[in-house]
Amino acid sequence: RAVMESSWAGCRRTSGGGAATSKQPTPNERYSPVPGTDKPVEIIDIKGIEDIGYVQQDSIVSDLPGSLGNTRCRHGLYFQDGQRRVDYVLTYPVKKPGSSRSRRHTSLLTDNAFARSLRRARGPAPAPGPRPSPEDPEAGSPGHGMDCHEDDKRSRREEFEGHLTDMGLELEKDEDTKTPGVGFVKIHAPWNILCREAEFMKLKMPTKKINTFIHKVTEPLHPNVEENRTQSLKHLSYPFSREKQHLFDLSDRDSFFDSKTRSSIVFEVLKRTKCTKAKYSMGKLMKFLMYEEWASYSVFYKYQPISLIRKYFGEKIGLYFAWLGVYTQMLIPASLVGVIVFLYGCVTVDDDIPSMEICDVRKNFTMCPLCDRVCSYWNLSSACATARASHLFDNPATVFFSIFMALWAAMFMEHWKRRQMRLNYEWDLTGFEEEEDHPRAEYEFRVLQKTLKKEHKSQKAEKEKLTCKDRFPAYMTNIVMMLLMIGVTFAIVFGVILYRISTKAALHMSSNPTTRSNVRLTVKATAAIINLVVILILDEVYGAVARWLTVLEVPKTDGSFEERLIFKTFILKFVNAFTPIIYIAFFRGRLGGRPGSYLYVFESYRMEECASGGCLMELCIQLSITMLGKQLIQNNLFEIGVPKLKKLIRYIKSKRASFQEEEREKRLQRYETDYFLEPYAGLTPEYMEMIIQFGFVTLFVASFPLAPLFALLNNIIEIRLDAKKFVAELRRPVAARAKDIGIWYNILRGVAKVAVIVNAFVISFTSDFIPRLVYQYMYSPDGSMHGFVNHTLSYFNVSHFQNGTQPIEPLYLGYQVEICRYKDYREPPWSSTPYEISKEFWTVLAVRLAFVIVFQNVVMWMSDIVDWLIPDIPKDISLQIHKEKILMVDLFMKEEQGKLHVLDSLVSAAAKEHGGRNSHSPLARSRSIPHTYSNNY
Amino acid sequence: RAVMESSWAGCRRTSGGGAATSKQPTPNERYSPVPGTDKPVEIIDIKGIEDIGYVQQDSIVSDLPGSLGNTRCRHGLYFQDGQRRVDYVLTYPVKKPGSSRSRRHTSLLTDNAFARSLRRARGPAPAPGPRPSPEDPEAGSPGHGMDCHEDDKRSRREEFEGHLTDMGLELEKDEDTKTPGVGFVKIHAPWNILCREAEFMKLKMPTKKINTFIHKVTEPLHPNVEENRTQSLKHLSYPFSREKQHLFDLSDRDSFFDSKTRSSIVFEVLKRTKCTKAKYSMGKLMKFLMYEEWASYSVFYKYQPISLIRKYFGEKIGLYFAWLGVYTQMLIPASLVGVIVFLYGCVTVDDDIPSMEICDVRKNFTMCPLCDRVCSYWNLSSACATARASHLFDNPATVFFSIFMALWAAMFMEHWKRRQMRLNYEWDLTGFEEEEDHPRAEYEFRVLQKTLKKEHKSQKAEKEKLTCKDRFPAYMTNIVMMLLMIGVTFAIVFGVILYRISTKAALHMSSNPTTRSNVRLTVKATAAIINLVVILILDEVYGAVARWLTVLEVPKTDGSFEERLIFKTFILKFVNAFTPIIYIAFFRGRLGGRPGSYLYVFESYRMEECASGGCLMELCIQLSITMLGKQLIQNNLFEIGVPKLKKLIRYIKSKRASFQEEEREKRLQRYETDYFLEPYAGLTPEYMEMIIQFGFVTLFVASFPLAPLFALLNNIIEIRLDAKKFVAELRRPVAARAKDIGIWYNILRGVAKVAVIVNAFVISFTSDFIPRLVYQYMYSPDGSMHGFVNHTLSYFNVSHFQNGTQPIEPLYLGYQVEICRYKDYREPPWSSTPYEISKEFWTVLAVRLAFVIVFQNVVMWMSDIVDWLIPDIPKDISLQIHKEKILMVDLFMKEEQGKLHVLDSLVSAAAKEHGGRNSHSPLARSRSIPHTYSNNY
Secondary structure: OOOOOOOOOOOOOOOOOOOOOOOOOOHHHHOOOOOOOOOOHHHHHHHOOOOOOOOOOHHHHHHOOHHHHOHHHHHHHEOOOOOOEOOEEEEEEOOOOOOHHHHHHHHHHHOOOOOOOOOOOOOOOOOOOOOOEOOEHHHHOOOOOHHHHHHHHHHHHHHHHHHHHHOOOEEEEEOOOOOOOEEEEEEEOOHHHHHHHHHHOOOEEEEEEEEOOOOOOOHHHOOOOHHHHHHOEEEEEEEOOHHHHHHOOOOOHHHHOOHHHHHHHHHHHHHHOOOOOOOOOOOOOHHHHHHHHOOOHHHOOOOOOHHHHHHHHOHHHHHHHHHHHHHHHHHHHHHHHHHHHHHHHHHHHHHOHHHHHHHOOOOOOEEOOOOOOOOOOEEHHHHHHHHHHHHHHOOHHHHHHHHHHHHHHHHHHHHHHHHHHHHHHHOOOOOOOOOOOOEOHHHHHHHHHHHHHHHHHHOOOOOOOOOHHHHHHHHHHHHHHHHHHHHHHHHHHHHHHHHHHHHHHHHHHOOOHHHHHOHHHHHHHHHHHHHHHHHHHHHHHHHHHHHHHHHHHOOOEHHHHHHHHHHHHHHHHHHHHHHHHHHHHHHOOOOOEEOOEEOEEOOOEEOOOOOOOOOHHHHHHHHHHHHHHHHHHHHHHHHHHHHHHHHHHHHHHHHHOOOOHHHHHHHOOHHHHHHHOEOOOOOHHHHHHHHHHHHHHHHOOOOOOOHHHHHHHHHHHHHHHHHHHHHHHEOOOOOOOOOOOOHHHHHHHHHHHHHHHHHHHHHHHHOOHHHHHHHHHHHOOOOOOOOHHHHHEEEEEHHHOOOOOOOOOOOOOOOOOOEEEEEOOEOOOOOOOOOOEOHHHHHHHHHHHHHHHHHHHHHHHHHHHHHHHOOOOOHHHHHHHHHHHHHHHHHHHHHHHHHHHHHHHHHHHHHHHOOOOHHHHHHHHHHHOOOOHHHHO | OOOOOOOOOOOOOOOOOOOOOOOOOOHHHHOOOOOOOOOOHHHHHHHOOOOOOOOOOHHHHHHOOHHHHOHHHHHHHEOOOOOOEOOEEEEEEOOOOOOHHHHHHHHHHHOOOOOOOOOOOOOOOOOOOOOOEOOEHHHHOOOOOHHHHHHHHHHHHHHHHHHHHHOOOEEEEEOOOOOOOEEEEEEEOOHHHHHHHHHHOOOEEEEEEEEOOOOOOOHHHOOOOHHHHHHOEEEEEEEOOHHHHHHOOOOOHHHHOOHHHHHHHHHHHHHHOOOOOOOOOOOOOHHHHHHHHOOOHHHOOOOOOHHHHHHHHOHHHHHHHHHHHHHHHHHHHHHHHHHHHHHHHHHHHHHOHHHHHHHOOOOOOEEOOOOOOOOOOEEHHHHHHHHHHHHHHOOHHHHHHHHHHHHHHHHHHHHHHHHHHHHHHHOOOOOOOOOOOOEOHHHHHHHHHHHHHHHHHHOOOOOOOOOHHHHHHHHHHHHHHHHHHHHHHHHHHHHHHHHHHHHHHHHHHOOOHHHHHOHHHHHHHHHHHHHHHHHHHHHHHHHHHHHHHHHHHOOOEHHHHHHHHHHHHHHHHHHHHHHHHHHHHHHOOOOOEEOOEEOEEOOOEEOOOOOOOOOHHHHHHHHHHHHHHHHHHHHHHHHHHHHHHHHHHHHHHHHHOOOOHHHHHHHOOHHHHHHHOEOOOOOHHHHHHHHHHHHHHHHOOOOOOOHHHHHHHHHHHHHHHHHHHHHHHEOOOOOOOOOOOOHHHHHHHHHHHHHHHHHHHHHHHHOOHHHHHHHHHHHOOOOOOOOHHHHHEEEEEHHHOOOOOOOOOOOOOOOOOOEEEEEOOEOOOOOOOOOOEOHHHHHHHHHHHHHHHHHHHHHHHHHHHHHHHOOOOOHHHHHHHHHHHHHHHHHHHHHHHHHHHHHHHHHHHHHHHOOOOHHHHHHHHHHHOOOOHHHOO
C-alpha cells in the first residue's frame, strides 16, 4: 500500500489537548461495522483488475505468489476488527521531544496556518520561506512555542476527524507504529456512504454484461494480463443511483466498488471536509502484475495494459500512458518514411549535379577567404565532402517528407482524439464533467488578507475576490521575468556564437598546422556541447522560475495553477531548446555581409558563415546533438539516477534513526514501507519532455528526417522507464479522474501549427531547393542543373578589400587571385552598380516567399481536411453508445410493465380481500415493487 | 394551434377496414382522463412562457385580449371531454370519391411504402418522381387501385394507432371536420407517460428558484415580454426522474411540462413507434405576444425575446435567431469602424500625392491605347476622378481595417460560443447529448433491396449495410457533378468577360460620339446586372442540384442528410457568388500582356485592363452591386413575395372547393386553419443567406469597408422579416432540441480562415499599398511619394506596335506620340533587354509575398490568442453551475438526514409498541419517507 505524505493544517483553533501518543476515543465507535465477507484481501484486490462479479475468481487467486496470503497483509489492509477495509490512509507527523529533525519538519508543515483547502499530493512545493500569518505570530520563528503548536495541530486534527465521522466515515488511529514521528489514520467508508458519494459523483457503474468486439488478430501483441480476457466483456453502465440499485449487480457489495473507486470516493469526502490536506493509499498487489507485464523492458513490443494502469493509478495517469503509447505507435510509420527519405538521399548522392560540380577539381572556383587576414583564398572543391553530405538531407524527398510529417501530425491528433473517446467510453467517463476545484489555500489566504484590510477600513465584512488590480503586480512581474528569461536565452546563444567566432579566429592564428586543420571540428563540437549543457542547466532553472512566477500569481484553483505553470514552463523550455537551432536555420550566414563590407561584432570579429553546402548540414548536426544529448542525459541521469539517489538518501537517513532496521523491515505495515518512497510530483515533467521531443520531430523535420526514428527508439525505452518509476520509485498517486489530457492537447496543436510554418521556411530559405528550382526553370540554358554552382556564386574583385583585411598569404593556392567568388546573388564588380543585390536575388526571394505561402496554405488545408474527414468518435463506439441507450430504455420499459402488472394483480386482490380499504393501496403498491430502495437506510 | 401536414405511411399490411368517416372505438377508452384543473386554456399556454409555478398568473391573464377566453378555443385545445389536453395532432388525407385533387395527393403520399422511420417536418422535398417499390407495384401508377390503397392505408393507421395506445398515449379521432379530405387524430399524453419519457430524454426540469443576475442597465432594450421579469428567476434544474419527484414542484401537474415539452415528448414516442411519418401541433396564443414584441419592424432596436422564441419554436430555431441576433449586434462595431475608415479615405483624398499627380495636367503622361486600332492615346489626367475615388477604398486605413475585421471574426466566433453556452445553461441543455437519428426511409429501402438481392443469391437473411462499394457510383456522380457545376460557374464568368470585351469593342467602333463616351458606364452596368441575374438564377439551380445529389448519396440519417446537403449547397453557392469577384480582384488586368504583345481571346478580342486607379475600384463596384442586389432581391422577392403568392394560390384553390368560405372561417378549429399555411422547410436557406453575407463582410472587406454597414442594415430588417415568416407564414415546426448550430459553425470558421488569406492577397496584390511602400522606402529620392506614378509606368516605343494594331487616330491628343506609357514594371525600350520584366517587378513581388506571409500569420496567431484568451464558458455561468451543484448536494444530504432521523424515531417507536417485530421495519421506513414515489403507478 502506498502512503502519501500528509500534513494536517486546518481550522484556526487553539484549544489544548492530550499527549501525542495517547489514543483518544473518537466518535466513530458508535458506527457499527459493515458485515464484510471473509475473503482474503488479495482476491478483492485482484478482482479490482476486472469488472467485478463476472469472471471466475479462483483461477486468479492461484496465479498469485503464495506469500501474499498471510495474515500480516490482511492486518495492514483491514481495521483491527479484520472486517472493515482500509480505503484511505492519512499520515501526520508526531512530535518526538528532543528530535530536532522532527521539530523542523513540524514547523514547516504548520506554517500554512490558513490552509483550509486540501492541497493535492502533486501540489506545489512549499512557498519560499514560511509566511507569517496575522493570527499566528509564532509561526515564523521555529523552535519557539513548539508544544503550543503541537497541541493546536492535534486539536485541529481532532476537529477534522470529528467532521469526517460526521460525514459517516469510520476511522482507526494508529500512532504507535514502528515508523517514528509518523501517525496514521486509517479510513473506512461504509456501504451507504459509498452509495451516496457515488451518486453525487455520477459514477457510471456496470449493470449487466454485453459483448463487445474482440480483436483476435492482435492477440500476441497484448500483454498477458487478465484484463484482456475480460475486456471483451464490456458492461452496460449507468450512473449509479441509490433508487436504481436494482439495475446493478450488488450480490457482492464488498467488491462492487473497486479499491480505486473506494479511495477516490473517500478522497471526494476529504476534499469536501474543510480544514485539511491529506494523502491516501490503496492496494498494491496489482503491482506484481504491472511489474511483469508493463514495467519491464522485455515486453517493449507489447501494447500497454492501459486498463490495468487506469485501475491502479486512475484515469489521469492512464491517459498519459495511453497517449504515450499512441504517440510511440504513430512514430513507427514516421520513422519508416524518414529512413526511406534518408536512404533516397544516400542513393541519389552520386547523381546530384551541384555536388558533382563542387567536387569537380577542373571547375576550379576560387573562393574568397572565410576570415580576415589569417585565412586565404580556397578552392570550392575542398568542400566536396560537406556538399555530398548535405545532399543526404537536402533533396526533393525532404520536401515531400515535411508535407508528410505535417499531415502525420494532423493524423496523430485525430488518432489520439479517437483513442481518447474510446477510452472515455470504456472507462465510463462519457457523461463525466470535470468540475471546478476548490480554491487553493494561498488564494483563500490572500482573499482573507484583503478582506481583513477592507474590514479595517470600511467595517464591511463582505468576502472579496482578487481583482485584476490586486493581481497586476504579479502579472507585471510575470511578463517582465518571462521576457528577461527569454532574453537570457538569447544572450547565451549569442555568447556561444561569440565563443565560436573568437575561438575560430584564435585557433586560425595558431602556428600549429594540426590545430588549424582541426579548427572546424573542434569549434563545432565544443560549441554544440556548450549549447547542450546550457540547455540542460537552463531547463532546470526555468522550471523553478516558472513555478515561482505561478506561485506569485496566486491562481484560484489547483487546475488553474497547473495550467499556468505548464504554459510558462512550456514557453521557457521551448525557447530554450529551439533558439540555437532557429539561429542556425535562419540567421547564420545571412548576416555576414559581403566581401569588402563584412559585418563585424565588437568591431573585430566577423560574423560566421555557413559551409559551402548550405547551412542545412550544420542545422542537422546541431539538431541531432541537442536531441540525442537531451534525451540520453535527461532520461538516464535525471529520470533514473536522481530518484535512485534520493531513495538511497532517505534510506540512509532512516537507518540513522534509533530503532533496529531489520525489525522494522519485517514488522512494518505496507503503508509504512511505502512512506519511504519518493512522492509523486505530477505528470508535467513527463508530458513536457515528450512535447519538446514532438517539437524536434515536427519542427525541423525538413532538415533532419531521422528525427522520428531517434524519437521512436527513445520512447520505446521511455514507456517502460516511466512505468518502472511509477510502479516502484514513487508513492502511489491520488487516482484523479480526467477525460482528456487537458492543456497538453492544445500545446500539441500549437506545436503542429508552428511546425508547418517553420518547415516551410526551412525548405525555402535554409535548403537549396528553391534556388535550384529557379535556376532550372528560369536561368539554365539547357534546363538541366549544370552551371548551378556558378550561378549562385557572385564575383569579387580582390582589389576592393578593405585595408587590413586582405589575406596574409595571397598565394596560398599557388597562383595570383584577381577575382574571388562568394555565395550570394550580387552584381559583379564590372556592372554599373557593383555589389548591389541583383535581380536574381529578388527573383529567388519572390519564389521562396511564394513557396512558403503555397506550402503553408496547402498543408494547413490538408490538415483541416484530415481533421474533418476523420470522425472524432469511432464509428463502433458511437454505434455501441446508441445500442446501450436502446437497451437501457428497454430495461426501464420492462421493469415498468412488470410493476404495473404486479400492481394490477395486487389491487384486485386487495379489493377482493378487504373491499373498500382504498386508503391503504398506495402502501400495498410500494410493498410490491421489486426494489431495494428502502433497504439503504 | 399550428398543424403540420402529415401522411400515414407505414407497416406493409393489406387487410381491409371500415368506412373512412366512422369513428371506431379505440383502446384508449380504458384509460381514465387525468383530472385536469379547470382553468381556461390561455393561462396554461401563457404560463408556458415563464417557468411555471413561480410567478403570479392573474396579472398575465388580464393582459390578454378578451376574445381568447371563449369555449370554442377550449374545444380545439382539449379532447371532447374537455379535460384531456391535445398535445399533438396528426393529420391524414381522407379519400373523397370523385375528387381528383385528393386522389393525386393521396398517391403522392403513399409512394414511400417503405417509410418506416419518421421523416421530420423540415425533411426533404419528395424525391423527384415516385419511385416504384417492389412490394407496391401500383404505387407508380396514380388513378389505379386507389380504393385498395385507401383500405391498406387505413389498416396501417389502425395498427399504428394501436401501437400508440399500447405505448400509453390517448387518442381522439376527428374525421368529420369542415376541411374536406383531411382527418385529424388528436393525441393526449397522460401524466405517467410524460414522466417516463421525460426521464428517458433526461429533460432537466426546474426544482426550486434561485436568483440570477439581472442586467438593469439594458432594461429599455429588452422587449416587453413577461420573460424578462421572470428570467431573473433561474430555477435550479435537475434531470427529471420519477424516483426524485420530491425535488420538483408538482403542485400543478397540468402545467409542470409546458406545451412545447409535452409535444416533444409525444413526438419522441411517435418516433419510437414504428410505421409512421407524422406532424404535430401545439398552442398558438403566444403568437399574439410574438407579433407584438418580435415580429414587428417597430421593435427593431430591441433585443429579441429569445426564451419566448425557444418556448414556442424549440431550441433549434431559438438558436438560429439568437445567432442572428449576436451576428447583427457584432456588426454594429464593425460597421462603425468601416464608416470611420471610409470617412478617413474621404478626408485624406486631397492629401494623396499619387492621385494629385494623376490629376495634374502638367505632368502629361501619354498612355498607350486601351484597345486596338479604334482607341487612341490618352492622357492619364483624364482618369483623375477614378484615381480619387480609388483612394476612398485604397488607403492605409483599409489595411488596419482588414486586420480589425479578421480579429472581429474571431471575436464573433468566441462571443457566439459564449452566448451558446449561456443559452445551453438557461435552457437546461448542459447535460443533453444529441443522439443519432433513426435511419431514413430511403436508406432502409436501399438496405432492404440489397438484402433481398443477397438473399436471392446466398439464401442468407442477414441484414446488410451500405458499403463504400455500393455508394461508389453516387460518390462519383457527386464529384463529377460538383466539378461540372463549378465549371459552369467559371464558364458563365468567362462568358460575361467576353460579353464585356466584345460589347466594348463594338461600342468603341460606333460612330455616335455619345455612345462612345458612355461606353465604360454602359458596359460595366450591364455586365454587373448580368452577373447578378446569373448568380440569382444559378443559386436556385444549385440548391436543387445539391438536393438531388444528396438524395443520390442515400445518407443514413436525417442529420447526415442535412449536413451533406448543406455542405454541397454551400460550396456551390459560395463559388457562384464569389467567382466573378475573385476574377476581378486577382486576374483582371494581369492577363492582358503588354503593348506590342497583347493577349488575345479568340484571336480578336484583347483581354480587358483595369482603370488607371487600379482594379480595386472595379472590385468595389462589383461587390456592392452583388451584395446589395442579392440582399434586396432575395429578401424582398423571394422571402416576402413568393410565400405570399403561395398562400394566395392555396387560398384560391381552397375557395374553389365546394363548401362555403365564411362558414369554414368561423367554425374551423385552429389546427384546421393552420393547415393552409406554408410548411416549414428547415433553417438551411436562412443560414445560407447569412453565411454568404458573412462572406461578403469578411472576405473582401479590404476593398469595401462599407460592407458591414450594408449587412447591418439588411439584418435589422432580416430578423423581423424572418420572425414574421415564422410566426405568420409557416406552419409551426417541430420543436427540435439542439445544443449548437451544428455544421454552420464549422462553415463560419472556414469562411473566417479563408477571409484572412483573401484579404492578405487583396491588400498586397489588388491594392497599391505595397508598390507605394516599396517606392517610398526603396526608390523615392526624397522619401516622399512624389514620382510614384512615373515609377509605376513603363515606357513603350510606338514603333514596336504589331501591324494592324496601331491607333487609327494617332493624333487624337493633338501631337505626335513616340513613347507611350503603360502600367507595369518592365524594362524601357532602350535597355539591353527591352520590355523584359524589370528588377522592380521582382522586388515589389517579393515584398508583396512577404506581406502576405506576415499578414496571414500575424492575423492567424492573433485570432488564436483571442480564441484562447476568451474562455468558452462565461465566468458567471461556470460559477452558477458550480453553485448549483453544491446546492444539489446539500439538498440530497439534508433529505437523507431527514430520512435517517424519521427512521430512527420510527424504529424506536416500533420497538416500544410491538417489541421484536423487526421484520416489518423496512416497510415502516418506506412509509415514512416524504416521497411521492409510489403515487405514480
